Amino acid sequence: MNELLIEKKHSVREREHKRFRQQAPPDVLAECERENSSGMRRAALLIKRQCEAESVVIEPGERIVFTRTIPCIPRIYADMDPVCLINNICADWQMALSQGLLGRREAAADARERYKDNPQASEFLDCAIESIDAVLALAARYAQAAEQMGRHDIAQMLRNVPANAPRSFHEALQSLKFMHSALWLAGHYHVGLGRFDQYMWTYLEADLKSGVLTESDAEDLLAEFFISLNKDTDVYYGVQRGDNGQSIMLGGVKRDGSDAVNPLTRMVLRVVRDVGMIDPKINLRINADTDLDLLCLATELTSKGLGFPQYANDDVVIPSLVAHGYDLEDARDYSVAACWEFIIPGKGMEIVNYETMRFPKIVDQAIRNGLAAGDTFDGILNRVKVGIDEAARRYADCYSKRQLPPAPFYSVLMDDCIENGRDLSSGVKYNNVGIHGACSASAADALAAVKKHVFDQHDIDPADLLAALDADYDGFEDIKQKLQNDSPKVGNNDDAADSMLTTLFDYFADACEKLGDHDGKWIMRPGTGSAMFYLYMADEVGATAEGRKKGEYFSANLAPAPNIRVHGPISVLQTYSKIDYKRVCNGGPITMELSDAVFRDQDSVRKVAMLVRTFAQLGCQQLQLNTLNYEKLMDAKAHPERHRDLIVRVWGWSGYFCELAPEYQEHVINRYKYAL
Amino acid sequence: MSEGIIFDIREFCIHDGPGIRTTVFLKGCPLRCKWCHNPEGMSAEPQMINSAGSRRIVGEKYQASEVADRLNSQADILCANEGGVTFSGGEPLMQSRFVKDIIDLLDKKLHIVLDTSGCGTHSDFQMLAARVDMVYFDLKLIDRQAHVKYTGVDNDPILCNLRALSEFEKPFVIRIPLVPTVTDTDENLSAIAKTVRGLPGLVRVDLLPYNKAAGGKYASAGMVFDPGYDESAQLNLNIDCFKKEQVEVRVA
Numbered sequence: 016m017n018e019l020l021i022e023k024k025h026s027v028r029e030r031e032h033k034r035f036r037q038q039a040p041p042d043v044l045a046e047c048e049r050e051n052s053s054g055m056r057r058a059a060l061l062i063k064r065q066c067e068a069e070s071v072v073i074e075p076g077e078r079i080v081f082t083r084t085i086p087c088i089p090r091i092y093a094d095m096d097p098v099c100l101i102n103n104i105c106a107d108w109q110m111a112l113s114q115g116l117l118g119r120r121e122a123a124a125d126a127r128e129r130y131k132d133n134p135q136a137s138e139f140l141d142c143a144i145e146s147i148d149a150v151l152a153l154a155a156r157y158a159q160a161a162e163q164m165g166r167h168d169i170a171q172m173l174r175n176v177p178a179n180a181p182r183s184f185h186e187a188l189q190s191l192k193f194m195h196s197a198l199w200l201a202g203h204y205h206v207g208l209g210r211f212d213q214y215m216w217t218y219l220e221a222d223l224k225s226g227v228l229t230e231s232d233a234e235d236l237l238a239e240f241f242i243s244l245n246k247d248t249d250v251y252y253g254v255q256r257g258d259n260g261q262s263i264m265l266g267g268v269k270r271d272g273s274d275a276v277n278p279l280t281r282m283v284l285r286v287v288r289d290v291g292m293i294d295p296k297i298n299l300r301i302n303a304d305t306d307l308d309l310l311c312l313a314t315e316l317t318s319k320g321l322g323f324p325q326y327a328n329d330d331v332v333i334p335s336l337v338a339h340g341y342d343l344e345d346a347r348d349y350s351v352a353a354c355w356e357f358i359i360p361g362k363g364m365e366i367v368n369y370e371t372m373r374f375p376k377i378v379d380q381a382i383r384n385g386l387a388a389g390d391t392f393d394g395i396l397n398r399v400k401v402g403i404d405e406a407a408r409r410y411a412d413c414y415s416k417r418q419l420p421p422a423p424f425y426s427v428l429m430d431d432c433i434e435n436g437r438d439l440s441s442g443v444k445y446n447n448v449g450i451h452g453a454c455s456a457s458a459a460d461a462l463a464a465v466k467k468h469v470f471d472q473h474d475i476d477p478a479d480l481l482a483a484l485d486a487d488y489d490g491f492e493d494i495k496q497k498l499q500n501d502s503p504k505v506g507n508n509d510d511a512a513d514s515m516l517t518t519l520f521d522y523f524a525d526a527c528e529k530l531g532d533h534d535g536k537w538i539m540r541p542g543t544g545s546a547m548f549y550l551y552m553a554d555e556v557g558a559t560a561e562g563r564k565k566g567e568y569f570s571a572n573l574a575p576a577p578n579i580r581v582h583g584p585i586s587v588l589q590t591y592s593k594i595d596y597k598r599v600c601n602g603g604p605i606t607m608e609l610s611d612a613v614f615r616d617q618d619s620v621r622k623v624a625m626l627v628r629t630f631a632q633l634g635c636q637q638l639q640l641n642t643l644n645y646e647k648l649m650d651a652k653a654h655p656e657r658h659r660d661l662i663v664r665v666w667g668w669s670g671y672f673c674e675l676a677p678e679y680q681e682h683v684i685n686r687y688k689y690a691l
Numbered sequence: 692m693s694e695g696i697i698f699d700i701r702e703f704c705i706h707d708g709p710g711i712r713t714t715v716f717l718k719g720c721p722l723r724c725k726w727c728h729n730p731e732g733m734s735a736e737p738q739m740i741n742s743a744g745s746r747r748i749v750g751e752k753y754q755a756s757e758v759a760d761r762l763n764s765q766a767d768i769l770c771a772n773e774g775g776v777t778f779s780g781g782e783p784l785m786q787s788r789f790v791k792d793i794i795d796l797l798d799k800k801l802h803i804v805l806d807t808s809g810c811g812t813h814s815d816f817q818m819l820a821a822r823v824d825m826v827y828f829d830l831k832l833i834d835r836q837a838h839v840k841y842t843g844v845d846n847d848p849i850l851c852n853l854r855a856l857s858e859f860e861k862p863f864v865i866r867i868p869l870v871p872t873v874t875d876t877d878e879n880l881s882a883i884a885k886t887v888r889g890l891p892g893l894v895r896v897d898l899l900p901y902n903k904a905a906g907g908k909y910a911s912a913g914m915v916f917d918p919g920y921d922e923s924a925q926l927n928l929n930i931d932c933f934k935k936e937q938v939e940v941r942v943a
Binding site for chain 1: 705706711769
């Protein structure tokens, strides 16, 4: 990176742009209530007023512009927080860029004519057009201000994009930045950036061929774009700062099945490594035959400790999506929503993290009730099955009553909404619901421990176990010891524990499949992620039979339970390769921590890359590798001022360690204690 | 079938030989190196370790077949990644019969490294060296008195085994723990360079810079760390001693 970029990065980290922030957002709600506006009108008014209220910021030397000046999203419904607006999906950026907003406006005007007798469609299309006009008016204001400041380069660019197709890679980046920011202004968060190396490569390739850009110019532009994505993360309202969904998916195959890796794939990996910030979050699609050189490049990124890339295995994900009703070409085009949930850009209005299958809670109830009733072990398993079925049914009932708020501007950037005169909120090609499968290792360990000690070895009496659980193990140290240290554990390639894990996911998949496809409208997608539930459930569930006391954290995503010493990463991968991923397609990564001591010599990058290849060859689905130094984390906790730029992976995203809430810091530290 | 005491079987030990490897750490070592950072490997018996508020027994009895089964279950993965199995410690020569029995049961395609201090009988050393693909041979000090002072044992059998190794023409890597003011002196490094120069089978010399966290584990094993040298002294990373003798050298 050149000096200007380093300075730019520093300024963004110092949040110097905060000085441009206005105090209050426009009062849109009052206006909506006065007019008694429909939901559609409210959404259109929101983006209009937000665009109008934005003031123009063009900083000296800046080549990709847009800085948020309104600090938050105003309400448009008296009884609904803006956080409930449509989020966590991915636009069709390829289409949006190549058509430009004017192209989309023409499509909307066409449709408006066709649907003139349909009042609902007419209102939607009018609102879509108004939204486009609002964004274009903001771009025009930027262009005008740039002109006045003598920044003819910026002015020229913003007169062309996002209205029209970009004429260069630079314009494509600017257009994406502008449209993405407009979605945030319209209240949509967790806006995925999709298959960036696919839709951007056309523009870059043309510039490299014609000589408009050298490779190094392109890298500088890309770095500036990535730095700009880190600007407005503080106005964003994720659970924790950093959880903002700016995820990019690289590599994989094209819609026709041919290899999609191109020079931009590698360039993104290089530039993100050099920029070293929390955004964008990088995902890489690989398969059993992926070139080790590409994996080495990706591993260099891992060695920087940014908590990405996260890997997805095409050999597993694509067939799984097809098995869940996705067309093969669409399945090949998958990306992630924000964290890890698989989604088709432009074609999915899916609620990918609608609810959470709380495995430890269901298993705990089954064990307690089963032991009290004198069940056999199969009896307990049956209670687990029933518990999972009931939860799935309950979630499905709620989901079927769901009503999404209209999103006319987001609809502009999706496939066929405009063309069909139907807002995104009433559905697109895929409208499925995803459920996390949280803390599976802890729950499986509990079942395996009960099976071994109560039913196979008979060295723990059911009544004693119940009493121990009720007492949170106070006075039952010997029982706790047996359950915790002398029981099979997930992550050691031990079938006694792993079979419990696969049983949980089989039950989960059975429960979802039983719900059917609701007349072809939607299915429930089981997943393997935990999001923040490994912390949320800690106090919600009392002592559990794997020897865990109330308040202690559960396992995150697909990872062995905390405080468990496992044989190592190969066994962990072997364990997780046993899950039938064809039936579990919502995503959720195997999560492994590496000590940074791993990277002490030249060979180590290649060896970690081989580990990633092994993940794919064993048929696992998704992988997240994190690198960190335990001592550094401890020091950062004691002296945050010395470690402001220390980045860690939290769940589906990376954040600055010192900006996390204490409970997340603690959990990260605890995970690294058991790093490989 | 023999049994032995192991204190860890650790996967993905990527610094213990080529490719992705699993390392078997055998408990018990005849040396008492002042800088040893695996104090739990010294005693040949299982022992209690107290760390971070939890107690656990370190050192477990295994049958040779149990160990071999576990390693064989990952043989395909290890081989596909240019790796295999490393026997380390402690000192594997102290349980040479057990190690031999494990090796004889291992999948023939597994690449095997013996990571040894060389301190053992000639026949034990020959028995294991003949069965492995590569040897990682630790050399600390050439001066006999210094060797006794800092490791507690005479280096004569070690140097004897080193010569025997070169007669096998088995590929081997010399590893030198660089301990400030003890092993990192110009005299010692050039004496080592002269000793290993031109030995058939020598792949290279690895210099392992001093690990300041060496003393960290002593307290939890109920032991006292008393190195008897200045841990904070500047390391002498003199690779020229080796270049002069045309010995390939790497700093790990």
